[in-house]
Amino acid sequence: MAAHIVTPALLRFLCAAKNASVQTRWRMPANTVAQYSTVYDPNEKTFDKILIANRGEIACRVIKTCKKMGIKTVAVHSDVDSCAVHVKMADEAVCVGPAPTSKSYLNMDAIMDAILSTGAQAVHPGYGFLSENKEFAKRLEAEGVTFIGPDTHAIQAMGDKIESKLIAKAAKVNTIPGFDGVVKNVEEAVLIAREIGYPVMIKASAGGGGKGMRTSWNDEETKEGFRFSSQEAASSFGDSRLLIEKFIDSPRHIEIQVLADKHGNALWLNERECSIQRRNQKVVEEAPSMFLDAPTRRAMGEQAVQLAKAVQYSSAGTVEFLVDSQKNFYFLEMNTRLQVEHPITECITGLDLVQQMIRVAKGFPLQHRQEDIPINGWAVESRVYAEDPYKSFGLPSIGRLSQYQEPLNLDKVRVDSGIQEGSDISIYYDPMISKLVTYGATRAEALSKMEDALDNYVIRGVTHNIPLLREIITHPRFISGDISTNFLPEVYPDGFKGHQLSVEGRRELLASAAALYIAAQLRSHKFLGNMRVSPASQERHSWELCAELGKERHPLAVTRSGNTFTVEVDGEKVVVSGEWNLASPLLPVTINSTTRILQCLSRDASGEITLQYLGTTFKVRLLSRLVASLSAHMPEKVPEDTSSILRSPMPGSVVAVSVKPGDMVAEGQEICVIEAMKMQNSMTAARTAKVKSVHCKAGETVGEGDLLVELE
16 A cells, blocks of 8 residues: 655644544643653754654654654554544654554555655654564665664564573573473473473463463363464464463562663663553553562563673663562563553653663663662553453443543643544554553652542543552552452452442442532522522522432432532431532542542433542432332333343454354353454353354454344
């Protein structure tokens, strides 16, 4: 496909025509977490123009540093991303194909055309897509274009988990016991797993980001894991090879950031704790780790540098380790690119890693020595996703951001995002909304800032994982540092259910809902005017209500004095006061002298109010006592019998269908496989039955809730 250059003026016209609700100008937030100690020297000549071969928040992140360095930027985009934020931020924009990544962001021919047509001297690949693709790096080199990353030797050596493990062993880096070759088939996988001893980890040789990874505790899980991991690996990386190694029980995932130049200098920039994960993908990270002591940190850092030097690494990279309860650490893999979680390292060191990568790529030596690298304060990152956290800790959600407001009004908060109000979260790309980062002098301060930031984050139009993020950072085990990669399944063995209300919390919620309900009524009366509503309604100061929360009913007695409401709930009085600005998505209130941020997601004529309280969404229905007594006689809606049907729990594509009408299936038997965001999910039968009808076929796209199979 030929590359099409879009000028900024034309782009603004196209965006306005496509979606008037999307802003046509990008304003860089003034609020920053910490000042970089790196100086942006305008006299230091690097590149005139850089193309960013990526999209979303990482493309925006690279463009910001380029602007500080006085470098012009070129964005590439698919046709559905034509109005994306990174496109508007760049000086030039080039369309490289249709929405599917294989036809756009992975389309090397189109991206090479864009590089040559715009005269870009260098390419920053971000992460994912072509960032660790040695063929792409070779093509750039052949055209005399600088790849802002390591050379092809390092990419190849560290991109293959089998080869990287052998190199790590030779460099005297601690490695995990396992099989060092490629596993040929299912039978060999079972034999190797038995020899190593269960549990084992089945991993894609060319993998990363948790894709193509399965933990196996027995032969049957090894067989299933081999099949799914090889399919995911082929889909995500075009390489189905697998390896097997010993699974370390209750491990921590701690990684070391390294930075190396082309002159033989290499530094380790301290560590990041990345143990909070779901499906082997990180959710919450922090720097530094409260688990490491100084000797262990230094040993890990020195081994990371040994590995970087062994492959003549130059650029920013990350060496990942698994660490057991005794602080024994084992090499996991090296990512030869910028990591998603790099902002927390920037916060505690003061270095701009993107700027350092650009300098190294141009051939400049590093500006710092190892003793110059500090640990200043503490930083925490929460990955905010368009996901439903109540389904397997996060299955993708798609939709348009009808309302979006980042918490940049708060101190020591950084938000790396590539979206804005009106942006679409589509099925084609990763569902990340942003990386929310908070910084403090201490871990306690950083976590407190994160709690405030999550409460002040407004996201409407898609389901998001803020309820899960807030519960994680406030959980006693997380606060105490008692964490591992098993944190989520151990803390929520039956799945995430949202914030569990205490007796006091339930009173706070019901009192707040009642106060909001009455404030809304009084506001309506005020605007209706005297012709329709008695002036006495505005003078009213007491109400008798009934609140429904789930299947429970609670009588409420409410009195009002100005903007303060006293609500008697279950025999206890709760005082709630606030400005009650119902036009604002955020409602700061004081509840019994404690400040809370509420979000009113919806109100309807039936008295139902949906509130986001302590991160979790709750539905409360407020009724008069009379209506409540009469509603008890209303018939209840019979819930759907889900044992006889199988619906898709997420939007995605059907990879395989294993049954046909008339087949007998057993409970737990696989019926079909749904792929969402390059992750494959097996859909199984809820009971033993005969298949009545099949409503999907391989290759089809399905939405959340779509009927897949009916059982008799």
